Amino acid sequence: MPCWVDGQPGESLPVVDRGLAYGDGLFETIAVRRGRPLLLERHLARLAEGCIRLAIPGDLALIRSELLAFSAELGEGVAKLLLTRGDGRRGYAVSQPLQPRRILLGSPPPQYPPAHAEQGVRLHPCRTRLAEQPLLAGLKHLNRLEQVLARAEWQDAEHAEGLMRDLSGRVIEGVFSNLFLVRDGRLLTADLCRCGVAGVMRAEILDLAERMGIPVQVRDIALAELLAADEVFLCNSLYGIWPVRGFEGHGWPVGTLTRKLQAPIRKLLDS
Amino acid sequence: MPCWVDGQPGESLPVVDRGLAYGDGLFETIAVRRGRPLLLERHLARLAEGCIRLAIPGDLALIRSELLAFSAELGEGVAKLLLTRGDGRRGYAVSQPLQPRRILLGSPPPQYPPAHAEQGVRLHPCRTRLAEQPLLAGLKHLNRLEQVLARAEWQDAEHAEGLMRDLSGRVIEGVFSNLFLVRDGRLLTADLCRCGVAGVMRAEILDLAERMGIPVQVRDIALAELLAADEVFLCNSLYGIWPVRGFEGHGWPVGTLTRKLQAPIRKLLDS
Known part of the structure; x- marks a missing residue:
């Protein structure tokens, strides 16, 4: 290499x-x-x-x-x-x-199990919370101890990713992914003005949704909204989109909007 | 070297x-x-x-x-x-x-102007605030972008250090120092349970004060308490103690308790 x-x-x-x-x-x-x-x-x-x-x-x-x-x-x-x-x-x-x-x-190319994209993944509930620092929010900088601590919380293969919230409890992102919710046909992802990494795939999906005429909101997300979502998915620039099927006692189906977005993103990553 | x-x-x-x-x-x-x-x-x-x-x-x-x-x-x-x-x-x-x-x-040994310890220093008011992250608070870890941003705020030689507050406005520390206040014969330094670096010289001074019978409080500090302090000083493991003489429009004398602590710390660093 x-x-x-x-x-x-x-x-x-x-x-x-x-x-x-x-x-x-x-x-x-x-x-x-x-x-x-x-x-x-x-x-x-x-x-x-x-x-x-x-x-x-x-x-x-x-x-x-x-x-x-x-x-x-x-x-x-x-x-x-x-x-x-x-x-x-x-x-x-x-x-x-x-x-x-x-x-x-x-x-080498990452070797994620194909089931992650096809059947979806479970999220570990990270105890590590993201600190709020507007001066660094959104950036992919080299201060990543929070992600190191969060990723060390689970070793089992059952959880493919972890859910990270900020110190105030807002739903922000995965440890190495951004997170989207779908509710009533709308796409929703966290505002990253206080913490979080503004992922390149997140930006691609936001643009794609606009081109596809899907309404999008970027704003603060409460845990209750995650639990009440119709669909949940993760994204990053390497694997594209993974549907989220489970988080603690909660479950979601792999929804139609998730599948609708997965197709062009998969095409992009295979291009 | x-x-x-x-x-x-x-x-x-x-x-x-x-x-x-x-x-x-x-x-x-x-x-x-x-x-x-x-x-x-x-x-x-x-x-x-x-x-x-x-x-x-x-x-x-x-x-x-x-x-x-x-x-x-x-x-x-x-x-x-x-x-x-x-x-x-x-x-x-x-x-x-x-x-x-x-x-x-x-x-090589640091070349700080002797006047810093003798006559005291002025503090730059850092706009960069410290994020609150209990999991990392107190540690001298390698995620130091906040200090990099804070130290880049001033270039003039008039300010030897900067005052860092947390996002809630509490007075925490200097960019590369810890901070102590003196009020009514008591020593006061910030609780570092949410952010800040628990300096080795801070620990030495806390122990020294106890041995000298000086009452000490470690707790949250509001900006108003800093401004109302009788004496203010900085410390770190390289330079020992610097009295703080000025911060924005405010000024303090080099106080007797500061001088009383400076003597044994200087001896320690010269040993």
């Missing part, structure tokens, strides 16, 4: 990188099919927003061209891009001039 | 380290004088607590012996220890068996 650091083959980075010291950076996890990175523009757009909000002077044109070349070399699998603020001395202050570091890591 | 990775001289680490991927690890910044790490037991105790709370199987005995050997080689300066969960594949789930990684980074 290829691995590049700053555009060159390499598998290590300096211990003084601020990505290690402070999680001072961003990442993207990108599906690669037939040598092409899927949803590339969406990944780059989120990365660009992260660069602006964290004031990391990433060279997006260079990153785009490296991603294309890296994907061509990888062929099939997953390209993980990390962009750190670069090397630093001791201390939080940023030393000028900045030289952000680009890391590209290839891995 | 020496730099060790897993006990061997080295300046790089694998790009697949989870410390980089997720900030999945802990660190300690330790003053080293005459070849000895100062406040070693306190640093190790905090690290041990972090290992328990994050379920990182760190070998504390090995870390202790490496820190002693590293400090002997460094002589004078700062030893930064990073302990990550080790290498990981893609995904938040922890692959067994775990092999945590130890990194030791030496740097």
